[in-house]
Amino acid sequence: MNKFITVILSVLILSFVACDRYIESRDPVRSLSENVAVPQNVQLFVNDRSVSLTWEISDTAAISLYRIYVSEIDTLNYKLEDTTSSFSITLDQLSSNRLYFFKVAAVSTSGLEGYLSDELFAQIGVLSMVLSNDREYTNRQDIQVQFAVSNSVSNVQLSEDSTFANAVYEQFGGQIGFRLSDGDGVKRVYARLLFSNGSTNSVPLQDSILLDTEARIDSVFFLSPNSLFRPGDTIVFGLFASETKGTARVSFNGSGTINLSDDGTDFDPVADDGNYYGWYVVPTNTNVFNVTVTGTFSDQAGNNAPNLASFDLLNINTTPEQIELLVTYTPGDSAYFSWTRSSEPDFESYRMFTDVTSNVLFNDELVTYESNINTREFTFMPASGTTYYRIFVFDVHGNYSVSDAVQIVSP
Numbered sequence: 001m002n003k004f005i006t007v008i009l010s011v012l013i014l015s016f017v018a019c020d021r022y023i024e025s026r027d028p029v030r031s032l033s034e035n036v037a038v039p040q041n042v043q044l045f046v047n048d049r050s051v052s053l054t055w056e057i058s059d060t061a062a063i064s065l066y067r068i069y070v071s072e073i074d075t076l077n078y079k080l081e082d083t084t085s086s087f088s089i090t091l092d093q094l095s096s097n098r099l100y101f102f103k104v105a106a107v108s109t110s111g112l113e114g115y116l117s118d119e120l121f122a123q124i125g126v127l128s129m130v131l132s133n134d135r136e137y138t139n140r141q142d143i144q145v146q147f148a149v150s151n152s153v154s155n156v157q158l159s160e161d162s163t164f165a166n167a168v169y170e171q172f173g174g175q176i177g178f179r180l181s182d183g184d185g186v187k188r189v190y191a192r193l194l195f196s197n198g199s200t201n202s203v204p205l206q207d208s209i210l211l212d213t214e215a216r217i218d219s220v221f222f223l224s225p226n227s228l229f230r231p232g233d234t235i236v237f238g239l240f241a242s243e244t245k246g247t248a249r250v251s252f253n254g255s256g257t258i259n260l261s262d263d264g265t266d267f268d269p270v271a272d273d274g275n276y277y278g279w280y281v282v283p284t285n286t287n288v289f290n291v292t293v294t295g296t297f298s299d300q301a302g303n304n305a306p307n308l309a310s311f312d313l314l315n316i317n318t319t320p321e322q323i324e325l326l327v328t329y330t331p332g333d334s335a336y337f338s339w340t341r342s343s344e345p346d347f348e349s350y351r352m353f354t355d356v357t358s359n360v361l362f363n364d365e366l367v368t369y370e371s372n373i374n375t376r377e378f379t380f381m382p383a384s385g386t387t388y389y390r391i392f393v394f395d396v397h398g399n400y401s402v403s404d405a406v407q408i409v410s411p
Contacts, residue, residue, distance in 0.1 A: 036114025039066065039104040044120040045202030046151060046195055048127040050092035052202045055104050055117065057087070064109045070094075071101040075119060078103060094124045097150060122199060125150030129191050131178075131209040137301035139213050141180045145189065147172075147205075155194040162190050162204060169194055180211050187211050212301035217241055217308040220250060220295035225312035230319070231284045236267045239276045239295045246299040248276035252314055253291045255280060287346045288316045289397055320344040320393040325352070325403040327389065329382070331411055338377045339391050339403065346395035347373045353390060354382075358405045360390040382410045 039055040057063055068089055070081040078101070082089060094100060100123075103116040128148045132138050145158060155169040158178050170176070172193070180187045190204040218240040229235055239248045239260050248260040260278035264271030267279055276297075293310040323342055329335040337352065350370040353360050367389065368378045386409050394400045 036106055036108045036112050037063065038115045039106055039117040042102075042104055042117045042120060044102060044122055044197075044199040046122045046124075046127070046193075046199050047090075047201050047203045048205075049094070049096055049124065050090055051094065051100070051102070051122050051124065052088060052090045053102060053104060053120075054088040054202075057106055062108050062110075063106045064111075065107050067105045067107060067113065069103045069105065069116065072098060075101050078116075096125050097123070099123050120199070121197060122195070123151045127151065127193065127201060127205060129189075129205040129207055131187075131189055131207045134207075135209065137210045137212050137299075138180075139211075139301040139303050141182070141211065141213070143178055143180060143209065145176045145178050145191065145207075147174055147176075147191070149174075149193070151193075152196040153193045154196050157192040157194075159190055160187060162206075164190065164192055164204075167192075180209075184211050184213055210301070212243070212299060212303060215241070215243065215246065215297055215299040215301075215303035215305035217295050217297050217305045220293055220308050220310045221312065222293055222310065222314060225314075227315075229282050229314070229316045231282050231286055233282045233316075235280045235282065235314075235316075237278050237280065237293060239297060241274050241276065241297050241299075241305070243299045244272045244274050246276075246297055248278075248295065248297045250278065250293050250295045252293045253288055254286070282316055285318050285345065286316045287318050287395070287397075288314060289346075290315060315397070317346075317395070317397055317399050318344075319399050320347070320395050320401040322401045323391065323393055323403055325389065325391040325406050327406045327408060329408050329410075331409075334379045334381045335408055336377070336379050337389065337391075337406075341376055342373055342393045344373075344393055344395055346397065348394040348396045350375065351392045351394060351400075352378065353392065354387050356385070356387060358388045358407070360388050360402075360405055362392050362400065362402075382408045384410050386410075 037058045039057055042055040045052040065083050065085045067080055068082045069078040071078045101119055101121045103119055105113050105116045107113045130146050132143045153172045156172045157164050157167040157169050159167040160181055186208055188206055188208040190206045192204050193201050221238050223236040237250045237258055250258045258278050258280050260276035261268055262276045268277040290313040293314055295308050297305040321343060323340045325339045327335055327337050352367040353362055353364040354367050355364040367380055388405045388407055390405045391403045392400045
């Protein structure tokens with residue numbers, strides 16, 4: 001009987017002692033303690049090749065730091081990955097395309113580590129997005145957002161507001177349509193992803209694009225607008241637009257297309273300032289009178305500006321070619337004049353003048369005025385004595401050429 005009582009007492013004593021023992025963890029870096037608070041509301045955010053963890057703790061006064069444990073592939077082999085004294089941490093030294101499990105433990109000011117938090121997991125991978133195939137410009141409000149995501153994503157929010165106010169989740173796809181807000185300018189779009197494990201990305205994906213829905217021309221001009229240009233002259237044209245890297249051209253009646261540039265070369269004084277310049281060498285036999293120069297412009301986004309005409313009018317004139325005056329005269333009879341035909345496209349008239357000196361001018365005595373380009377002969381009784389004659393070819397703009405003088409000596 002006494003032996004049985006002794007055994008009972010021994011068991012009770014051992015049990016009492018055991019209740020006061022310190023239990024060592026199998027993990028040498030921490031010791032379990034029910035007196036250390038366990039991190040709660042642990043949240044996992046999956047970003048581009050990194051993860052972020054946040055948590056809360058019920059009693060922060062006795063906590064000195066937190067330990068983050070990570071396990072690859074399975075939930076059995078957790079290892080200490082990092083420590084922090086804050087309530088969040090970002091881990092960016094993880095391998096892509098791997099499944100990781102995460103837990104957080106608090107460590108008291110006395111060095112005791114509490115129980116691990118609930119487990120979270122994530123697939124690490126690349127997250128990126130571009131707008132309209134990474135174009136710099138778009139002339140449409142409706143664009144496509146392309147994603148490169150190696151993780152399992154179920155839904156996505158898109159917004160131009162980084163807080164995603166009033167944004168709703170929609171089904172995720174590698175390419176999703178999005179409508180940009182009104183008004184031209186730089187548009188930045190943010191994306192928040194919802195992964196299959198319920199986590200999101202703490203750092204929103206983002207990309208920007210310039211919305212440009214219209215082009216315009218401010219002015220079209222040419223240098224020395226009051227000049228009368230002639231064959232061989234160089235005319236410098238300009239077009240002021242509100243954008244760089246566009247395509248600018250001018251033309252006028254009979255010129256063809258004249259390309260302008262904004263690269264700081266030739267007649268363009270400053271590169272990439274939205275002012276475009278080009279030049280035109282006047283070819284022979286060019287005659288234009290009071291014509292406008294028309295400018296066209298297309299911006300880099302593909303918008304075409306309404307054509308704009310120059311304020312000043314352009315005049316280019318080729319002086320009529322000189323023709324030859326011939327005369328047949330028998331003293332005492334009428335003189336017979338003839339001349340070669342003019343090739344002037346702006347022909348106005350033949351005018352023959354006479355004077356007693358060889359320097360016959362167009363304000364001397366008019367002998368004949370012929371408005372038909374094919375009329376090339378005239379009979380006239382010369383005055384007595386020595387007289388001289390010259391024939392002038394006038395164009396419609398008042399320009400003229402003059403033949404050499406012919407002489408008649410009449411009794």
